[in-house]
Amino acid sequence: MAERRTRSAAGGRRQNTLELVVVALTLTLILTFAIFVDGFATPGNLRVVLSNSASLVMLACGMGVVIISRGLDLSLIAQMISGALVFSILVTEGVSAPLALLIAVAAMVLVGLINAWLIAYAEIPAMLATLASAMFISGLFRFAVLQGGFLLLLPKTDPVVVFLAGELLPGISMPVALMALTLLLTWVLLSQTTAGRTIYAMGDNFQAARLTGLQVRTVTIVIYVFAALTALMAGLVTSAASGAVDFRTVTHGSLLFDVILVVVLGGIPLRGGRGGVRNIIIGAALIATMRNGMTLMNFQTQSQDMLKGLVLLAAIIADNYVNPRDAETDTVGDL
Amino acid sequence: MTDHPIVSLRGVTKTYGGIDALADADFDLLQGEIHALVGENGAGKSTLCKLIAGVVTPSAGTISVDGAAVVFATPKDASRRGISMVYQETSLVPQLTVAQNIVLGRERTFNSVRRVRNAARQVLQGLNFKVDPSQLAGSLSAAKRQMVEIARAVLNEARVIIFDEPTAALTPEETDHLFDLMRSLKRKGVSMIFISHALEEALRHSDRITVLRNGRVMTSGPASSFDRSLLIQHMIGDELKEAGRPARAARPALSALPILQVENVRMGNMVNNMSFSVFPGEITGIAGLIGSGRSEVAKVIMGHTKRNFGGGRIWLDGREVRYRLPAQAVADGIAYVSEDRKLDGFFETMSAADNIGLGWLAKFGRRRLRTPLQTMRRLASEWERRLSIRATNLNQPVLSLSGGNQQKVVIAKSLVQNPRLVIFDEPTRGVDVGAIAEIRSIIRGFAESGAGVILISSYLPEILELSDRILVAKSGTIAAEFSRAEASAAKILHAAIH
Numbered sequence: 001m002a003e004r005r006t007r008s009a010a011g012g013r014r015q016n017t018l019e020l021v022v023v024a025l026t027l028t029l030i031l032t033f034a035i036f037v038d039g040f041a042t043p044g045n046l047r048v049v050l051s052n053s054a055s056l057v058m059l060a061c062g063m064g065v066v067i068i069s070r071g072l073d074l075s076l077i078a079q080m081i082s083g084a085l086v087f088s089i090l091v092t093e094g095v096s097a098p099l100a101l102l103i104a105v106a107a108m109v110l111v112g113l114i115n116a117w118l119i120a121y122a123e124i125p126a127m128l129a130t131l132a133s134a135m136f137i138s139g140l141f142r143f144a145v146l147q148g149g150f151l152l153l154l155p156k157t158d159p160v161v162v163f164l165a166g167e168l169l170p171g172i173s174m175p176v177a178l179m180a181l182t183l184l185l186t187w188v189l190l191s192q193t194t195a196g197r198t199i200y201a202m203g204d205n206f207q208a209a210r211l212t213g214l215q216v217r218t219v220t221i222v223i224y225v226f227a228a229l230t231a232l233m234a235g236l237v238t239s240a241a242s243g244a245v246d247f248r249t250v251t252h253g254s255l256l257f258d259v260i261l262v263v264v265l266g267g268i269p270l271r272g273g274r275g276g277v278r279n280i281i282i283g284a285a286l287i288a289t290m291r292n293g294m295t296l297m298n299f300q301t302q303s304q305d306m307l308k309g310l311v312l313l314a315a316i317i318a319d320n321y322v323n324p325r326d327a328e329t330d331t332v333g334d335l
Numbered sequence: 336m337t338d339h340p341i342v343s344l345r346g347v348t349k350t351y352g353g354i355d356a357l358a359d360a361d362f363d364l365l366q367g368e369i370h371a372l373v374g375e376n377g378a379g380k381s382t383l384c385k386l387i388a389g390v391v392t393p394s395a396g397t398i399s400v401d402g403a404a405v406v407f408a409t410p411k412d413a414s415r416r417g418i419s420m421v422y423q424e425t426s427l428v429p430q431l432t433v434a435q436n437i438v439l440g441r442e443r444t445f446n447s448v449r450r451v452r453n454a455a456r457q458v459l460q461g462l463n464f465k466v467d468p469s470q471l472a473g474s475l476s477a478a479k480r481q482m483v484e485i486a487r488a489v490l491n492e493a494r495v496i497i498f499d500e501p502t503a504a505l506t507p508e509e510t511d512h513l514f515d516l517m518r519s520l521k522r523k524g525v526s527m528i529f530i531s532h533a534l535e536e537a538l539r540h541s542d543r544i545t546v547l548r549n550g551r552v553m554t555s556g557p558a559s560s561f562d563r564s565l566l567i568q569h570m571i572g573d574e575l576k577e578a579g580r581p582a583r584a585a586r587p588a589l590s591a592l593p594i595l596q597v598e599n600v601r602m603g604n605m606v607n608n609m610s611f612s613v614f615p616g617e618i619t620g621i622a623g624l625i626g627s628g629r630s631e632v633a634k635v636i637m638g639h640t641k642r643n644f645g646g647g648r649i650w651l652d653g654r655e656v657r658y659r660l661p662a663q664a665v666a667d668g669i670a671y672v673s674e675d676r677k678l679d680g681f682f683e684t685m686s687a688a689d690n691i692g693l694g695w696l697a698k699f700g701r702r703r704l705r706t707p708l709q710t711m712r713r714l715a716s717e718w719e720r721r722l723s724i725r726a727t728n729l730n731q732p733v734l735s736l737s738g739g740n741q742q743k744v745v746i747a748k749s750l751v752q753n754p755r756l757v758i759f760d761e762p763t764r765g766v767d768v769g770a771i772a773e774i775r776s777i778i779r780g781f782a783e784s785g786a787g788v789i790l791i792s793s794y795l796p797e798i799l800e801l802s803d804r805i806l807v808a809k810s811g812t813i814a815a816e817f818s819r820a821e822a823s824a825a826k827i828l829h830a831a832i833h
Contacts, residue, residue: 213665
């Protein structure tokens with residue numbers, strides 16, 4: 001029944017302590033690794049950490065914007081690989097790099113538009129819409145473009161490889177520069193534009209945003225197209241670094257979970273409405289530090305995954321301990 | 336009734352995000368008494384009840400049951416000590432039957448349908464309730480849902496039952512039945528607390544009354560020691576007297592041409608051939624019972640509800656319109672002030688200024704890429720002044736404001752759009768007494784500026800005081816129309832019910 005009574009006032013809101021817990025955890029880890037792991041606290045390693053986390057941060061920017069609007073984009077990794085594939089195939093076929101990039105951007109905009117249409121117009125829940133589009137996209141590109149293969153090796157002369165292997169300024173590699181650019185663009189979108197305000201409003205209370213007359217459909221398009229473009233950028237950076245476009249990243253990688261982990265650990269709640277670029281940086285710092293430290297200690301991927309899962313739980317338990325819940329906040333839910 | 340307190344609170348404080356919802360409260364509930372809690376919205380009544388029922392834990396102070404201090408971490412702990420709460424929005428599981436709801440939480444590992452039904456029937460009959468135990472809880476009326484909750488409390492052998500605004504959704508007959516029942520439970524030694532906004536109810540049916548104001552217990556004593564004006568005085572302090580109802584002559588509409596015409600609009604089974612007109616410069620009140628299709632037709636006009644649209648035509652200034660999105664209605668100058676702020680009124684994580692600014696942005700910022708923060712902030716402070724929104728500063732979270740100020744923020748968010756027609760849906764629900772008069776004068780002032788106003792209200796005095804013309808909705812149609820001069824509470828009620 002629409003005419004139900006308002007619950008009386010004084011609904012509390014928890015402080016965002018998760019953010020602080022994660023910052024403390026990251027600093028502790030950095031200190032521990034610096035003392036006990038050889039080669040961690042070196043300028044060279046810092047550059048490696050930054051370059052290696054570039055694509056993760058880019059994806060987290062896209063996912064962060066989506067999650068702040070109380071959406072979810074499960075097709076991000078499929079978009080990342082497909083975008084890189086379109087570009088690389090075109091270049092291998094002899095299309096000039098700028099034109100290939102333009103086509104890849106157009107393809108990703110189209111993918112973003114389809115996601116947004118499914119969510120804003122067909123009104124399918126974001127999780128299901130993007131799950132379906134993830135399967136469709138990876139299926140389509142893998143079978144139509146790669147003829148069933150999963151790997152496209154890039155030659156050393158590939159313009160992306162050449163471009164992204166270079167440095168913008170001495171000491172600042174191209175991926176790091178692009179990562180900084182993505183963070184800047186995300187900040188501009190979220191805090192400087194009308195669309196950004198609307199994104200927070202949608203995440204806070206979608207029905208209120210709609211009834212107030214905010215352009216919720218247009219902004220949904222902005223959100224998912226933005227996410228698709230960050231995915232394309234991440235795809236180009238990753239494929240240049242590894243010299244290949246590898247569909248196994250979609251089918252059995254934990255990258256998607258890493259991205260969500262970065263966003264959530266950084267303090268952007270899954271129910272949206274809050275958080276920003278700062279939270280993405282905080283979450284990424286923790287995951288990047290862990291990845292790097294564990295790799296230096298020769299941990300296997302499987303044990304790294306286990307540890308990441310444990311860290312997620314530990315951070316949330318610590319947050320609960322610092323800020324205990326009662327029955328009321330429990331039903332409201334935080335993450 | 337004995338003088339032995341079954342539940343007592345000493346120095347109990349509950350803080351939400353830095354704001355005391357309840358501060359340093361002392362409270363005693365005696366064995367076998369009916370205890371009324373009165374106070375404005377946000378005075379701390381619900382918080383007090385939730386603390387006793389274990390829904391929230393106190394930030395400071397002690398709660399004792401039978402003289403021994405207790406800490407309830409969950410409602411289950413409280414219920415183990417015989418304390419049950421009957422919620423305002425009932426906590427029944429709609430997909431389960433009445434019987435299953437009654438035994439909920441006390442099931443054995445294996446349940447036979449028959450045994451559960453028999454157990455439930457026994458309790459219901461013991462309370463003289465006419466509810467079919469095999470009916471689905473979701474199909475019950477508000478009154479019957481409440482009965483089932485009471486039956487559940489009785490089955491749990493509750494010694495203390497807390498009612499959060501039990502009569503809000505009940506008809507007068509159902510209310511009488513409820514109080515009869517409370518008296519019979521009292522004879523069995525059960526202690527009861529009830530929150531009420533109807534002061535007469537508290538005076539007539541309770542043994543003792545506690546008055547709260549701004550999270551503090553103002554006074555507590557036998558019901559016979561209070562009267563209506565004394566209670567109001569404690570509730571609102573010295574700030575102001577009960578809002579008067581000035582007589583106002585009906586004003587002729589500024590123009591004979593309607594600003595809005597609605598013809599034979601249908602939506603699902605809630606709105607049934609609804610037709611009415613709204614003229615500029617006047618307040619068109621729509622009275623009616625809860626569920627008579629008033630909010631629904633408002634949301635159809637706004638373009639918010641589009642599923643189940645069954646046809647009908649809507650004209651704005653003589654131009655036929657059919658909005659598919661509220662954004663289109665807002666662009667054409669229509670605004671809707673929601674009946675439920677928390678559900679679809681404001682953005683709770685944001686400040687009052689951001690809320691008002693977003694209203695402006697929705698209408699005037701749609702073509703702008705960059706947020707004009709300066710303009711938004713200037714308008715927010717301008718409207719804060721115009722509606723005298725009392726916040727310590729503009730960046731205070733809207734959730735930390737009182738109900739009245741929250742509602743003013745929601746109204747400002749609509750008025751900043753400079754609309755030509757505003758639909759106010761229950762504009763003073765959950766608003767403190769002081770702000771009610773202010774909000775009514777805002778609505779009146781807005782209509783006097785030449786705009787159209789639709790006022791949906793279930794509170795008859797409000798409809799009578801504000802409206803220039805009164806429509807009465809009944810099961811999705813407009814059943815009657817009265818001019819200001821001919822309207823009376825009796826006529827409206829008659830049209831709404833019969």
